[in-house]
Amino acid sequence: MSKTYYFPLAKLHQYIIDYFVHWGVSASDANLTADVLLAADQRGVDSHGMIRLSSYYGSRLRKGLIDPACPMTILRESPTTLSVDAGNGLGHPVSVKTMQQVITKAELSGLAMATVRNSNHFGIAGYYAMMALPADMIGICFTNSAPLVAPTHGRQAVLGTNPIAVAVPAGSSRPFVLDMATSIVPIGRINVYQKEGKSIPSGWGVDSNGQITQDPAAVRDGGALLPLGGSELMRGYKGYGLSLMVDIFSGVLAGAAFSSHVGNATQDRVCDVGHFFAAVKIEAFRELTEFKKDMDELLDLMRHSPKASGEERIYIHGEKEFENAERAFAEGVPLSEATVKTLIAGGQTDGVPFDLKPTRVIEERTEN
Amino acid sequence: MSKTYYFPLAKLHQYIIDYFVHWGVSASDANLTADVLLAADQRGVDSHGMIRLSSYYGSRLRKGLIDPACPMTILRESPTTLSVDAGNGLGHPVSVKTMQQVITKAELSGLAMATVRNSNHFGIAGYYAMMALPADMIGICFTNSAPLVAPTHGRQAVLGTNPIAVAVPAGSSRPFVLDMATSIVPIGRINVYQKEGKSIPSGWGVDSNGQITQDPAAVRDGGALLPLGGSELMRGYKGYGLSLMVDIFSGVLAGAAFSSHVGNATQDRVCDVGHFFAAVKIEAFRELTEFKKDMDELLDLMRHSPKASGEERIYIHGEKEFENAERAFAEGVPLSEATVKTLIAGGQTDGVPFDLKPTRVIEERTEN
Numbered sequence: 001m002s003k004t005y006y007f008p009l010a011k012l013h014q015y016i017i018d019y020f021v022h023w024g025v026s027a028s029d030a031n032l033t034a035d036v037l038l039a040a041d042q043r044g045v046d047s048h049g050m051i052r053l054s055s056y057y058g059s060r061l062r063k064g065l066i067d068p069a070c071p072m073t074i075l076r077e078s079p080t081t082l083s084v085d086a087g088n089g090l091g092h093p094v095s096v097k098t099m100q101q102v103i104t105k106a107e108l109s110g111l112a113m114a115t116v117r118n119s120n121h122f123g124i125a126g127y128y129a130m131m132a133l134p135a136d137m138i139g140i141c142f143t144n145s146a147p148l149v150a151p152t153h154g155r156q157a158v159l160g161t162n163p164i165a166v167a168v169p170a171g172s173s174r175p176f177v178l179d180m181a182t183s184i185v186p187i188g189r190i191n192v193y194q195k196e197g198k199s200i201p202s203g204w205g206v207d208s209n210g211q212i213t214q215d216p217a218a219v220r221d222g223g224a225l226l227p228l229g230g231s232e233l234m235r236g237y238k239g240y241g242l243s244l245m246v247d248i249f250s251g252v253l254a255g256a257a258f259s260s261h262v263g264n265a266t267q268d269r270v271c272d273v274g275h276f277f278a279a280v281k282i283e284a285f286r287e288l289t290e291f292k293k294d295m296d297e298l299l300d301l302m303r304h305s306p307k308a309s310g311e312e313r314i315y316i317h318g319e320k321e322f323e324n325a326e327r328a329f330a331e332g333v334p335l336s337e338a339t340v341k342t343l344i345a346g347g348q349t350d351g352v353p354f355d356l357k358p359t360r361v362i363e364e365r366t367e368n
Numbered sequence: 369m370s371k372t373y374y375f376p377l378a379k380l381h382q383y384i385i386d387y388f389v390h391w392g393v394s395a396s397d398a399n400l401t402a403d404v405l406l407a408a409d410q411r412g413v414d415s416h417g418m419i420r421l422s423s424y425y426g427s428r429l430r431k432g433l434i435d436p437a438c439p440m441t442i443l444r445e446s447p448t449t450l451s452v453d454a455g456n457g458l459g460h461p462v463s464v465k466t467m468q469q470v471i472t473k474a475e476l477s478g479l480a481m482a483t484v485r486n487s488n489h490f491g492i493a494g495y496y497a498m499m500a501l502p503a504d505m506i507g508i509c510f511t512n513s514a515p516l517v518a519p520t521h522g523r524q525a526v527l528g529t530n531p532i533a534v535a536v537p538a539g540s541s542r543p544f545v546l547d548m549a550t551s552i553v554p555i556g557r558i559n560v561y562q563k564e565g566k567s568i569p570s571g572w573g574v575d576s577n578g579q580i581t582q583d584p585a586a587v588r589d590g591g592a593l594l595p596l597g598g599s600e601l602m603r604g605y606k607g608y609g610l611s612l613m614v615d616i617f618s619g620v621l622a623g624a625a626f627s628s629h630v631g632n633a634t635q636d637r638v639c640d641v642g643h644f645f646a647a648v649k650i651e652a653f654r655e656l657t658e659f660k661k662d663m664d665e666l667l668d669l670m671r672h673s674p675k676a677s678g679e680e681r682i683y684i685h686g687e688k689e690f691e692n693a694e695r696a697f698a699e700g701v702p703l704s705e706a707t708v709k710t711l712i713a714g715g716q717t718d719g720v721p722f723d724l725k726p727t728r729v730i731e732e733r734t735e736n
Contacts, residue, residue: 078477080477109447110447110448111449113648152683154673158670228607229596234598238546238548242546252666259670260669280621284449294626301627302522305526306523307523307578311522313521315605316612317605
């Protein structure tokens with residue numbers, strides 16, 4: 001059992017702005033960052049939301065390891081492409097501004113892509129892919145991240161959990177929003193099992209010898225996560241390939257760090273994270289209304305296809321998150337007890353006290 | 369134990385041309401098709417090569433279910449985009465010509481994408497992605513295919529094995545070539561286990577109730593393959609999402625059939641397969657030599673990272689296939705006994721006798 005606290009959206013948003021402004025970030029960049037961070041908590045992806053405020057962003061701003069000025073510069077530009085240097089600023093504002101430019105370019109050119117180097121953790125990749133939806137475009141976003149994943153036949157973490165996000169508009173249906181790490185699970189999931197003294201499912205990770213282990217401690221102590229698929233027999237090399245692909249687009253193509261060169265939050269050095277963004281204008285290929293009609297039909301073919309015995313619903317990617325966001329809009333944004341404790345402690349340390357009052361507190365079972 | 373027959377590349381190539389010309393395909397379209405089909409056998413992806421000559425392509429040309437004229441028409445076009453109708457011709461020539469145009473457009477515009485509707489099975493997706501490599505571009509190719517895969521919580525095949533191919537040039541290293549079905553295994557792998565009376569690994573497929581089964585017959589009789597990842601616990605919904613993404617780009621965006629509407633080889637109706645192609649010019653983002661240097665380093669970081677105990681080599685995607693192709697170039701193209709039998713039987717039925725003499729025959733163990 002754990003407690004969930006509900007807070008009004010606008011109050012949390014203002015708190016995040018105040019928090020970053022305190023560290024010297026401009027009000028407008030702080031505002032963009034607040035949008036992205038809160039979207040994670042609203043959508044139920046709390047690992048990528050406010051819980052990182054002090055532990056990741058604040059701790060690095062405090063040490064001068066993130067530049068609060070977020071001095072974004074353009075390295076190369078064409079009507080379809082953009083190559084950006086984030087100047088070691090926060091990952092969120094540079095990513096919002098870059099994706100905005102990608103959408104503007106795609107409006108004129110049909111397609112556009114951008115890379116960002118010298119950046120930091122940018123929250124949920126899905127946020128940037130979804131920015132394309134109101135423009136009736138398909139949005140794509142990748143980012144690399146600090147190493148946690150071993151390649152097939154390896155035993156050392158040399159790849160990040162390198163997520164892939166793709167957002168596609170539909171007609172009467174909610175959009176399709178795929179936002180997935182290319183590892184099976186994030187490291188946070190291993191931590192939860194360890195904390196609860198449980199074995200992890202076989203295939204999620206390997207020990208320091210590269211053997212699949214069910215001991216969460218062995219994954220964390222010199223072991224590694226496995227890419228989507230898991231073992232070779234289950235074709236884990238496909239997940240390994242997708243992770244490499246993400247590192248090529250976000251790391252190598254961007255001229256950012258890649259593989260084990262990407263820094264993590266605990267290291268006293270610049271992270272040099274790389275991102276990749278793309279937008280595709282549907283009308284460049286097909287009449288928009290026909291596209292949306294077919295999207296509705298495709299998604300309905302999934303939803304209404306026969307269920308496995310014992311299952312009641314086939315989900316479309318993003319559906320649960322849209323439902324979470326709608327509930328958060330109506331009922332307030334849910335923050336876990338751990339998040340609230342982190343915010344209170346971090347706010348005290350950092351001199352931006354978190355003294356918001358929850359409108360509601362409920363006790364609920366945690367899901368694994 | 370099974371036999372492998374080796375044939376000279378040029379002779380097989382001419383046979384394929386003769387075969388398609390016999391059915392009324394132009395010599396130039398037959399030539400393009402021969403290039404793609406032979407590339408599969410050279411690269412060791414024999415399931416997508418000459419074994420399909422009569423069983424898939426010939427059988428449908430004979431019934432008038434594929435138009436030998438391959439009457440490709442352009443529906444929409446811009447400096448960055450192309451939307452093509454394949455006129456129910458063979459999938460290979462339209463795909464080669466479309467990818468050539470994508471590369472030409474990307475040379476001028478930095479990026480280009482194309483969709484193809486009303487097409488047929490086009491062989492290996494990796495072939496088209498790799499066409500971008502000599503132009504120092506990243507190549508991407510997706511295609512949808514007839515339903516074989518169930519979504520997470522489902523029990524009916526409503527998605528194809530919908531492959532993703534991405535080819536990226538490197539410097540001194542061979543290119544990165546990811547060419548993967550979004551299911552764990554192809555249906556052919558299930559057939560092999562069934563023929564050998566073996567159980568399949570848990571997670572590869574479900575029975576007609578949607579329950580994971582180790583009985584290959586249960587997957588084939590009203591069951592379905594599972595997407596990459598497998599069960600929900602192993603995050604099979606990510607593979608399901610990737611499969612949907614491929615169907616969106618190749619089916620919905622192209623205006624082709626999608627999901628269960630895509631026809632298969634045994635049905636007496638048009639297949640209406642859809643394809644998607646893209647090319648990204650590296651110099652639009654970064655100096656080419658720097659990109660290639662970093663690609664070499666990234667791939668070396670994988671290859672030289674510590675091995676799991678008992679493993680000797682960490683592979684890069686495409687590496688085994690390049691080695692196969694080099695061997696095939698030196699030693700002749702290896703065709704399995706099953707392929708040769710199919711070619712002899714099909715050639716006889718179709719009136720294009722396959723009477724080539726192998727230069728070498730060897731017996732070897734089959735791999736699973």
